[in-house]
Amino acid sequence: MRKEPRQARSRATVETIVEAGARILSNEGWAGFTTNRVAELAGVSIGSLYQYFPDKLTLVDAIRSQHLDDSMAAMRSLPAGEITPADFAVRLVEAVVAAHSVHPGLHRVLLDEAPSSEEYRNPESKFEIEYLSYFANAIATHGNRSPNAADQIAGRVLSDAIDGVIHNAARRGAIHDQAMHKELVRLITLYLGATGQVLGDS
Amino acid sequence: MRKEPRQARSRATVETIVEAGARILSNEGWAGFTTNRVAELAGVSIGSLYQYFPDKLTLVDAIRSQHLDDSMAAMRSLPAGEITPADFAVRLVEAVVAAHSVHPGLHRVLLDEAPSSEEYRNPESKFEIEYLSYFANAIATHGNRSPNAADQIAGRVLSDAIDGVIHNAARRGAIHDQAMHKELVRLITLYLGATGQVLGDS
Amino acid sequence: MRKEPRQARSRATVETIVEAGARILSNEGWAGFTTNRVAELAGVSIGSLYQYFPDKLTLVDAIRSQHLDDSMAAMRSLPAGEITPADFAVRLVEAVVAAHSVHPGLHRVLLDEAPSSEEYRNPESKFEIEYLSYFANAIATHGNRSPNAADQIAGRVLSDAIDGVIHNAARRGAIHDQAMHKELVRLITLYLGATGQVLGDS
Amino acid sequence: MRKEPRQARSRATVETIVEAGARILSNEGWAGFTTNRVAELAGVSIGSLYQYFPDKLTLVDAIRSQHLDDSMAAMRSLPAGEITPADFAVRLVEAVVAAHSVHPGLHRVLLDEAPSSEEYRNPESKFEIEYLSYFANAIATHGNRSPNAADQIAGRVLSDAIDGVIHNAARRGAIHDQAMHKELVRLITLYLGATGQVLGDS
DNA sequence: GATGAATGAGTATTCATTCAT
DNA sequence: CATGAATGAATACTCATTCAT
Numbered sequence: 001m002r003k004e005p006r007q008a009r010s011r012a013t014v015e016t017i018v019e020a021g022a023r024i025l026s027n028e029g030w031a032g033f034t035t036n037r038v039a040e041l042a043g044v045s046i047g048s049l050y051q052y053f054p055d056k057l058t059l060v061d062a063i064r065s066q067h068l069d070d071s072m073a074a075m076r077s078l079p080a081g082e083i084t085p086a087d088f089a090v091r092l093v094e095a096v097v098a099a100h101s102v103h104p105g106l107h108r109v110l111l112d113e114a115p116s117s118e119e120y121r122n123p124e125s126k127f128e129i130e131y132l133s134y135f136a137n138a139i140a141t142h143g144n145r146s147p148n149a150a151d152q153i154a155g156r157v158l159s160d161a162i163d164g165v166i167h168n169a170a171r172r173g174a175i176h177d178q179a180m181h182k183e184l185v186r187l188i189t190l191y192l193g194a195t196g197q198v199l200g201d202s
Numbered sequence: 203m204r205k206e207p208r209q210a211r212s213r214a215t216v217e218t219i220v221e222a223g224a225r226i227l228s229n230e231g232w233a234g235f236t237t238n239r240v241a242e243l244a245g246v247s248i249g250s251l252y253q254y255f256p257d258k259l260t261l262v263d264a265i266r267s268q269h270l271d272d273s274m275a276a277m278r279s280l281p282a283g284e285i286t287p288a289d290f291a292v293r294l295v296e297a298v299v300a301a302h303s304v305h306p307g308l309h310r311v312l313l314d315e316a317p318s319s320e321e322y323r324n325p326e327s328k329f330e331i332e333y334l335s336y337f338a339n340a341i342a343t344h345g346n347r348s349p350n351a352a353d354q355i356a357g358r359v360l361s362d363a364i365d366g367v368i369h370n371a372a373r374r375g376a377i378h379d380q381a382m383h384k385e386l387v388r389l390i391t392l393y394l395g396a397t398g399q400v401l402g403d404s
Numbered sequence: 405m406r407k408e409p410r411q412a413r414s415r416a417t418v419e420t421i422v423e424a425g426a427r428i429l430s431n432e433g434w435a436g437f438t439t440n441r442v443a444e445l446a447g448v449s450i451g452s453l454y455q456y457f458p459d460k461l462t463l464v465d466a467i468r469s470q471h472l473d474d475s476m477a478a479m480r481s482l483p484a485g486e487i488t489p490a491d492f493a494v495r496l497v498e499a500v501v502a503a504h505s506v507h508p509g510l511h512r513v514l515l516d517e518a519p520s521s522e523e524y525r526n527p528e529s530k531f532e533i534e535y536l537s538y539f540a541n542a543i544a545t546h547g548n549r550s551p552n553a554a555d556q557i558a559g560r561v562l563s564d565a566i567d568g569v570i571h572n573a574a575r576r577g578a579i580h581d582q583a584m585h586k587e588l589v590r591l592i593t594l595y596l597g598a599t600g601q602v603l604g605d606s
Numbered sequence: 607m608r609k610e611p612r613q614a615r616s617r618a619t620v621e622t623i624v625e626a627g628a629r630i631l632s633n634e635g636w637a638g639f640t641t642n643r644v645a646e647l648a649g650v651s652i653g654s655l656y657q658y659f660p661d662k663l664t665l666v667d668a669i670r671s672q673h674l675d676d677s678m679a680a681m682r683s684l685p686a687g688e689i690t691p692a693d694f695a696v697r698l699v700e701a702v703v704a705a706h707s708v709h710p711g712l713h714r715v716l717l718d719e720a721p722s723s724e725e726y727r728n729p730e731s732k733f734e735i736e737y738l739s740y741f742a743n744a745i746a747t748h749g750n751r752s753p754n755a756a757d758q759i760a761g762r763v764l765s766d767a768i769d770g771v772i773h774n775a776a777r778r779g780a781i782h783d784q785a786m787h788k789e790l791v792r793l794i795t796l797y798l799g800a801t802g803q804v805l806g807d808s
Numbered sequence: 809g810a811t812g813a814a815t816g817a818g819t820a821t822t823c824a825t826t827c828a829t
Numbered sequence: 830c831a832t833g834a835a836t837g838a839a840t841a842c843t844c845a846t847t848c849a850t
Contacts, residue, residue, distance in 0.1 A: 164366015
């Protein structure tokens with residue numbers, strides 16, 4: 001960001017802009033996301049927007065950062081161990097669905113459509129790493145071991161699979177479909193229960 | 203299309219344009235997909251592009267149609283029954299990876315970013331229906347029954363999960379990662395083997 | 405024209421093109437008059453059109469020439485003298501209305517909207533001169549004298565007034581309105597009857 | 607208009623654009639009226655033009671509105687009764703000529719060539735109605751009666767005749783020709799004096 | 809600081825015209 | 830000669846960004 005806002009008023013302005021941007025990004029996609037529209041929805045002049053965000057990329061990065069922070073916070077608050085795979089899966093799906101409820105399209109737009117400064121693009125980004133290790137950890141925990149290389153990969157596959165299901169549901173406006181939730185839970189539970197086993201060993 | 207190409211020359215031009223469009227859509231996303239860029243990459247004038255495609259939407263629909271046809275053809279050539287879940291999963295992953303190999307980002311861009319004429323947008327589209335029933339069928343087959351309502355949902359979840367894994371791999375440029383393939387195969391196999399069972403029954 | 409058509413077939417082609425052009429010009433105005441559209445309506449290829457007309461201006465000039473020839477022919481066939489002003493006015497209005505009946509908007513488009521090569525633009529054009537002298541003559545005849553300078557001006561005013569009435573009627577699609585015809589006849593009759601008189605002398 | 611200009615600066619910009627548009631429309635006709643040319647002549651960027659006019663049609667409507675307002679104002683300031691037909695005719699011609707002096711071709715271009723939003727197109731438009739009833743009124747007044755149906759038609763014929771004479775004079779660049787003015791005055795006077803009479807009654 | 813007027817490069821699309829077949 | 834595929838300059842309009850007030 002161009003300028004760290006010192007005063008409370010400025011901080012509020014920045015938040016308003018980020019929130020307006022998130023709403024537009026979610027509802028209209030990257031194509032409908034114009035700086036003038038964001039400023040208008042936020043109720044500030046276009047000049048003010050550029051006071052806080054030197055360009056569009058910086059703004060979208062701020063929105064992304066905010067969104068990923070929120071998502072990670074939701075995941076971190078989940079209990080990792082001390083819980084059966086089935087219960088964990090239920091809580092996980094709840095958390096992911098909740099994270100997508102505020103701005104249903106936002107996650108996908110931020111990851112797929114919107115361009116981003118290097119920081120978020122590469123697979124080594126702070127968020128990717130934390131996100132991934134969260135899943136690797138969960139898998140290892142339910143396999144009663146500490147995370148190994150295979151768990152990293154399994155974690156990625158699991159998180160991407162969940163992402164795919166949720167994302168496509170969001171696209172159809174069916175993010176709260178209970179039957180879908182149940183099936184997704186079943187998929188996760190199966191995977192968690194069986195990871196690390198050589199297939200067919202059960 | 204605006205005009206049926208009569209001569210061989212023009213048929214070739216149309217193919218070149220569609221191919222160039224697919225490439226750009228795949229590499230740059232919807233935002234980078236400009237008609238002038240497509241024409242340039244195709245090596246034809248902008249006028250030629252508009253001779254065959256009355257507008258951008260029609261062009262993107264042609265690309266989508268081509269891509270989905272190819273994808274469905276790949277799936278249809280898979281053996282459905284007479285094969286163990288594990289073997290089926292291996293072949294399925296191979297087919298999906300192959301379909302994404304030519305233009306890695308194309309599938310997601312076409313489904314998520316690019317606008318489209320009604321035909322493809324709604325969930326009742328010819329392709330969605332065939333795609334979905336393919337998965338419902340596979341699940342039912344491996345459960346030794348004919349497809350029921352639950353299989354429809356399971357089919358959607360499975361196909362969306364696979365989609366998520368493949369898409370994110372494509373985003374990272376890791377679509378040919380063998381370890382990922384193996385994990386994905388395991389996920390599918392588990393799900394196919396257990397679908398229809400009440401969880402915990404195994 | 406680029407090429408004098410020698411054979412009957414060529415002459416027919418040229419006529420078809422001119423007729424198609426007149427129709428489009430009349431129905432769609434200058435803005436809708438594109439060479440490709442004319443060729444299509446005429447049922448010839450765009451290449452053939454350019455075989456006979458080196459450019460758009462030449463084509464529009466051919467249409468104009470044809471139209472003005474037709475119009476003049478209609479006027480020339482009117483009896484000039486040996487007839488009361490009232491009867492002359494009736495016949496004149498009939499002729500003018502008839503000339504506008506085939507392609508109602510054509511006259512205006514050709515004179516106002518469509519650009520033209522110098523030949524038609526300037527007031528000394530062959531057609532303007534003949535047209536004008538026709539009216540000057542009519543006025544002089546009904547004033548029992550040979551045409552003088554004042555008659556030239558009166559002729560212009562009369563022909564322009566008639567043009568205005570007919571043109572605006574065409575615009576409203578009311579070119580066959582009998583009440584309007586009657587009023588126009590009255591206007592012409594009054595003017596013919598009084599021209600040359602010092603106003604107030606009657 | 608897209609945006610109400612708040613500051614004095616922007617109000618001036620809008621006026622400049624409308625004026626430039628009128629000039630171009632008058633000199634070059636609808637075909638030469640391009641938004642980029644208007645912006646250039648107005649000395650503003652194309653972006654500024656679109657800040658105030660969402661599209662070309664809105665701009666041309668603004669020009670038309672302005673022009674018709676001006677024209678009506680000129681007519682309304684004329685004394686209707688208490689004046690001989692001849693004097694009235696003189697004043698009328700003066701007013702019409704004055705209205706066409708600033709932008710000679712504008713009136714016809716606006717009415718004939720330029721497309722317009724519904725408001726102006728149909729014969730029931732506010733302007734058409736007022737314009738027409740003005741002439742019907744004038745005719746009735748000079749016939750010492752209140753306007754009847756026949757006066758409506760006569761009004762239309764008279765106004766269209768005047769329009770034709772003025773327009774064609776403008777086309778020839780001869781709008782200030784005194785001899786023409788005199789003849790036109792005579793035409794109007796005759797018509798006003800005789801309207802309502804059965805022809806031949808004088 | 810805040811405002812919003814102004815900028816202009818960029819994008820979709822049209823159409824007169826050329827030329828290989 | 831006829832065809833129609835190909836060309837590209839021109840046109841309406843958008844939107845990120847700047848800067849005078």
